[in-house]
Structures are given as C-alpha cells and as structure tokens.
Amino acid sequence: DTEVTQTPKHLVMGMTNKKSLKCEQHMGHRAMYWYKQKAKKPPELMFVYSYEKLSINESVPSRFSPECPNSSLLNLHLHALQPEDSALYLCASSRKEQGDYEQYFGPGTRLTVT
Amino acid sequence: GESVGLHLPTLSVQEGDNSIINCAYSNSASDYFIWYKQESGKGPQFIIDIRSNMDKRQGQRVTVLLNKTVKHLSLQIAATQPGDSAVYFCAEIPLFGTASKLTFGTGTRLQVTL
Numbered sequence: 001d002t003e004v005t006q007t008p009k010h011l012v013m014g015m016t017n018k019k020s021l022k023c024e025q026h027m028g029h030r031a032m033y034w035y036k037q038k039a040k041k042p043p044e045l046m047f048v049y050s051y052e053k054l055s056i057n058e059s060v061p062s063r064f065s066p067e068c069p070n071s072s073l074l075n076l077h078l079h080a081l082q083p084e085d086s087a088l089y090l091c092a093s094s095r096k097e098q099g100d101y102e103q104y105f106g107p108g109t110r111l112t113v114t
Numbered sequence: 115g116e117s118v119g120l121h122l123p124t125l126s127v128q129e130g131d132n133s134i135i136n137c138a139y140s141n142s143a144s145d146y147f148i149w150y151k152q153e154s155g156k157g158p159q160f161i162i163d164i165r166s167n168m169d170k171r172q173g174q175r176v177t178v179l180l181n182k183t184v185k186h187l188s189l190q191i192a193a194t195q196p197g198d199s200a201v202y203f204c205a206e207i208p209l210f211g212t213a214s215k216l217t218f219g220t221g222t223r224l225q226v227t228l
Contacts, residue, residue, distance in 0.1 A: 004157070041220075043218055044218075045216065048215075056215065101148060102163070105159070107155065108156075
C-alpha cells in the first residue's frame with residue numbers, strides 16, 4: 001500500500017464552525033506533513049510531525065491545530081477560520097524526516113470557508 | 115517546446131514532441147532537488163530527484179539537468195503524452211536545513227495537444 005488517504009475530499013464550513021481534516025498512511029512512514037495550497041500556487045509547508053512529535057510549525061495561526069494520534073494518522077483541527085483560509089490542504093508522509101526526501105502526497109481536502 | 119519558468123507558466127507541446135520545463139532556484143546552498151507532477155484534483159507526485167553533486171539524472175522518459183553555476187534546473191520529458199498534462203513543480207532542500215522543508219517553485223502547466 002503506497003497511498004496516503006485524506007478525508008473528507010471537500011469541506012465547506014462557516015467561520016464559527018469546528019471541523020477536522022484526517023490523513024492516514026499505512027506505509028510505516030514516521031514523518032507526516034500538512035501543506036496548504038492556494039489555487040495556481042505551490043504547496044506551502046504548515047506542520048511536520050516526526051515520530052509522532054511536532055517537529056516544525058511554520059508560524060501557522062493557532063486556529064489550525066495539528067494532532068498525530070499514532071504513526072499512521074494525522075489530523076488537522078480547524079476552528080474560527082477565515083475566508084482566506086480556503087485552500088487545498090495536502091497531507092504527505094515520508095519514511096523519516098531526516099535523510100529521506102521523497103514525500104508521498106495525498107489527494108488533498110478542498111476547504112471552503114464561508 | 116521550452117518554458118522559461120516564471121515568464122511562461124503554461125507550456126503547450128504536441129503529442130510526441132519533447133518537453134523542457136525550467137526552474138530557477140534562489141538558494142545556492144540547496145543540496146537536493148525534486149521534480150513533482152500535480153494532475154488536476156490530485157496531490158503532487160514524485161517524478162525524479164537529483165543531488166547537487168550531479169549535473170544529470172535520467173529516469174523513464176524523463177531527464178533532470180542541474181546547472182549550479184546559474185542555479186537552474188530543468189526537466190526534460192521525451193515523447194510527451196496526453197497523460198503528461200499537469201502542473202510541474204521543482205522543489206529544493208538546503209544543505210544544512212531540515213530535510214523535510216521542501217521549498218517549491220512556482221510551477222509550470224504542461225498542456226499536451228493532440
């Protein structure tokens with residue numbers, strides 16, 4: 001299984017809602033990532049988890065809260081988002097954080113904040 | 115056909131022709147480079163990588179060339195097929211940075227015409 005899965009595929013939420021994005025991989029990878037991608041732009045790194053611990057937070061606003069319950073799962077909790085947070089949210093994984101550069105990406109969750 | 119990166123974000127190529135997608139990177143300390151392909155509605159997919167101690171690497175129908183003197187990277191696709199239509203991103207990792215911190219280029223859309 002060389003797949004990263006993400007749910008839901010699409011999400012529409014209001015600015016007062018709380019929602020979560022989920023990401024799962026069963027490749028035994030120990031590094032997992034969240035990226036944000038606006039239309040016609042490259043992905044931008046948000047968070048990195050290495051061995052279930054938060055390794056990198058790219059100064060992301062606290063309305064985005066990542067969680068890594070175990071080595072296969074990665075969540076992104078969303079609360080009080082703004083319309084400008086509408087984007088494609090991509091999850092990725094790699095065998096490890098250091099010395100292994102190939103990241104496998106999921107299909108993304110298309111988020112619309114109304 | 116040949117793109118010139120930022121000034122030509124869309125490259126149109128006839129099926130069967132060779133494609134050349136260019137990328138100018140900014141960090142002279144970058145040690146590792148990756149090309150990703152992103153099809154509509156999907157996450158980025160790893161195509162080929164190259165380390166800074168190499169100037170050429172070949173894969174199946176793809177070749178990556180690295181010119182460190184002018185900080186230029188290119189992806190050559192031989193005998194371009196309709197399935198090659200996608201947005202192509204180069205990404206770089208600095209030598210002394212965190213391996214997981216990919217920095218993506220702006221991307222080039224490849225359109226294959228029949």
